[in-house]
Amino acid sequence: MTLALRLGRTVEELRQTMTARxxxxxxxxxxxxxxxxxxxxxxxxQVAMAVLQSQGAKVSFDDVLLDWGGGAEDAPAEDDEALELLFAGLAKD
Known part of the structure; x- marks a missing residue:
């Protein structure tokens, strides 16, 4: 689907015209x-991590990378905890 979107075509158009190669x-x-x-x-x-770290926040790349997976039900609690840590690090200044 992503390729069809990027090429401005439908999936069906790609199926009909694109070879396996x-x-x-x-x-x-x-x-x-x-x-x-x-x-x-x-x-x-990468930009968000650099900006936050330059201000003294203790964040990792995984802390700021968006997760579009919509996985487990407990994911929002983990995200809330990461945000609390982020804001706590920023408040120390």
Missing amino acids: ELTLWMAYDQQSPISDRRGDVQSA
Whole structure:
């Protein structure tokens, strides 16, 4: 779906026109230069981490990276705890 979105085509159009070889090339390209929105999330997390750390906050890359997985039910509690730690680190200044 991501490839169809990036190319401005429907999945069905890609199925009808794209060969297996071309799809394999796109998959290899995605490994080198991601075509999904994940790349932007990683870049934003790097900037956020650098800014927060420059202000003395004790945060890691995983603390600021968005998780779009929507996984376990206890995930919001973990996120709340991470935010509390983040704000506590910022309040020390």
